[in-house]
Amino acid sequence: MSTGAARKRSPLTFFVLVFVLALPFWVLGALVKPLPPINLSLSSLQIVCPVTTALILVYREERLAGIRRLLKRVFDANKMKHHPIWYVPILFLNPFILLLSYWIKLLLGHPIPQPFIPWSMIPFFFVVFFFSATCEEIGWTGYATDPLQERWSALSTGLIIGSVWALWHIVGWKQEQPWAWVAGQCFLTIGLRVLMVWLYNNTSRSMFAVILFHTMINVSEFSFPNYGSYFDPLLVGTITAVLVVIVAFFWGPKTLARFRYASSYF
Numbered sequence: 568m569s570t571g572a573a574r575k576r577s578p579l580t581f582f583v584l585v586f587v588l589a590l591p592f593w594v595l596g597a598l599v600k601p602l603p604p605i606n607l608s609l610s611s612l613q614i615v616c617p618v619t620t621a622l623i624l625v626y627r628e629e630r631l632a633g634i635r636r637l638l639k640r641v642f643d644a645n646k647m648k649h650h651p652i653w654y655v656p657i658l659f660l661n662p663f664i665l666l667l668s669y670w671i672k673l674l675l676g677h678p679i680p681q682p683f684i685p686w687s688m689i690p691f692f693f694v695v696f697f698f699s700a701t702c703e704e705i706g707w708t709g710y711a712t713d714p715l716q717e718r719w720s721a722l723s724t725g726l727i728i729g730s731v732w733a734l735w736h737i738v739g740w741k742q743e744q745p746w747a748w749v750a751g752q753c754f755l756t757i758g759l760r761v762l763m764v765w766l767y768n769n770t771s772r773s774m775f776a777v778i779l780f781h782t783m784i785n786v787s788e789f790s791f792p793n794y795g796s797y798f799d800p801l802l803v804g805t806i807t808a809v810l811v812v813i814v815a816f817f818w819g820p821k822t823l824a825r826f827r828y829a830s831s832y833f
Contacts, residue, residue, distance in 0.1 A: 575628055575714075576624070576628065576710060576711075576713075576714040577624070577714075578710075578711045578714055578715050578727075580624065581620055581621070581624060581706065581710055581711050582711070582731050584620045584623070584624070585616045585617055585620045585706065585731075585735060586735060588613075588615075588616040588619060588620060589610075589613040589616050589735060589738075592609070592610050592611075592612050592613040592616070592739075593610050593613070593738040593739065593742075595609045595610065595612070596608040596609045596610030596611075596738070596739055596742045597610075597742060607743070608739045608740075608742040608743045610738060610739030610742055611699075611739055613735075613739065614699045614702045614703055615702055616706075617702060617703045617704075617705060617706025617707055617710075618701070618702040618703070618705040618706055620706055620710070621637065621705050621706040621709060621710035622634055622637070622705075624710065625637050625710065637705060637709050637710070638705070640705075640709055640773075640774040640775070641701055641705065641774060641775065641778065642775055643773050643774055643775050644773070644775045646770055646771040646772070646773040646775070646776075647770055647771075647773055647775065647776060649771065650769060650770045650771065650773075653766060653769055653770050653776065656762075656766065656780075657766060657776055657779050657780045657783065658779070658783055659783075660762070660780075660783075660810075661780070661783045661784050661786075661787040661788075662783070662787045662791070664787075664803055664806050664807060664810075665787050665788070665791055665798070665803065666791075667806055668799060668802045668803045668806055669682065669791075669797075671802060671806075672797075672799065672802065679797055680797075682791060682797075684790055684791050685790060688790070689786060689790055692785070692786045692789055692790060693782060693786050696781075696782045696785040696786050696789075697778065697779075697782045699785070700778045700779075700781035700782045700785070701778050703781065704774055704777050704778045704781055705774070707728055707732060707760075708763070708767060708774050708777045708778075709774050711728055712724060712728065712764065712767060713772070715727060715728065716764075716768075720820050720821045720822075721764050721765070721768055721820065721821060721822050721823040721824070722761060722764075722815055722820035722821075722823060723820075724764055725757075725760045725761030725762075725763065725764040725765070725823070726757060726760075726761060728760050728764075729756055729757035729758070729759070729760030729761060730757055732756055732757075732760055733752070733753040733756040733757055734753075736752070736753075736756065737749060737753065740752055747801075748800060750801075751799070751800035751801030751802075751803075751804055752800040752804070754800070754801065754804035754805075754808070755800045755801075755803050755804030755807055758804055758807035758808050758810070758811045759784060759807060761811045761814070761815075761823075762780070762807070762810065762811065762814065763777050763780060763781065764823055765814050765818060765823040765824075766780055768822060768823050768824040769818075769823075769824050
């Protein structure tokens with residue numbers, strides 16, 4: 568999007584409206600028990616809030632032409648043709664992080680049963696989570712990321728959106744999990760958002776790249792191990808935080824896109 572259009576947008580207004588629209592879904596989640604086998608609260612239906620908020624605000628600012636431009640970005644995979652190497656972290660970083668966390672727990676002697684991976688469910692998970700990631704990223708990435716990067720560094724943008732993103736999920740998470748799990752998941756969520764901004768900036772600001780990465784977060788977590796039953800967000804968050812430090816060091820906190828040991832953009 569253009570710099571002028573980005574400057575017109577108000578991330579604060581976006582954040583406030585996303586929370587307001589989520590209130591009915593939090594109430595619904597409190598009234599209905601989480602759904603097996605993945606123990607998912609109906610508060611998760613709040614995924615429609617970021618896209619709804621973005622469309623409302625973009626229509627107010629840019630009318631229908633702005634909405635068309637925003638929605639076209641969902642499938643802007645053409646931007647990736649110049650950066651095909653980035654499909655590697657987009658698709659495989661999350662499975663790697665979870666596999667590493669599983670190995671660490673085994674080395675530490677945690678009592679973990681043999682992992683069960685529901686292979687037949689993975690295509691279904693991918694479709695469902697691609698849809699949910701699209702609904703979220705039209706807002707978090709398509710609306711809020713660029714205007715924040717106009718005012719702050721890429722690292723700060725990731726930390727700001729990640730913190731808001733985590734807070735926005737707390738009610739739904741608490742309806743499913745204890746507070747210790749929720750705290751770990753908040754820590755993980757902030758780190759993941761920084762990685763999303765890193766991928767976004769290194770793929771010519773492709774929303775499709777972020778949607779695909781977001782999809783793989785959920786597909787990985789809900790598939791392994793045992794529908795996420797032994798997922799440890801604090802451990803996974805710690806691994807992710809280490810990756811964030813590495814990314815910030817090598818690509819620079821200002822843009823997360825200028826590789827330290829390259830003469831030009833990676």
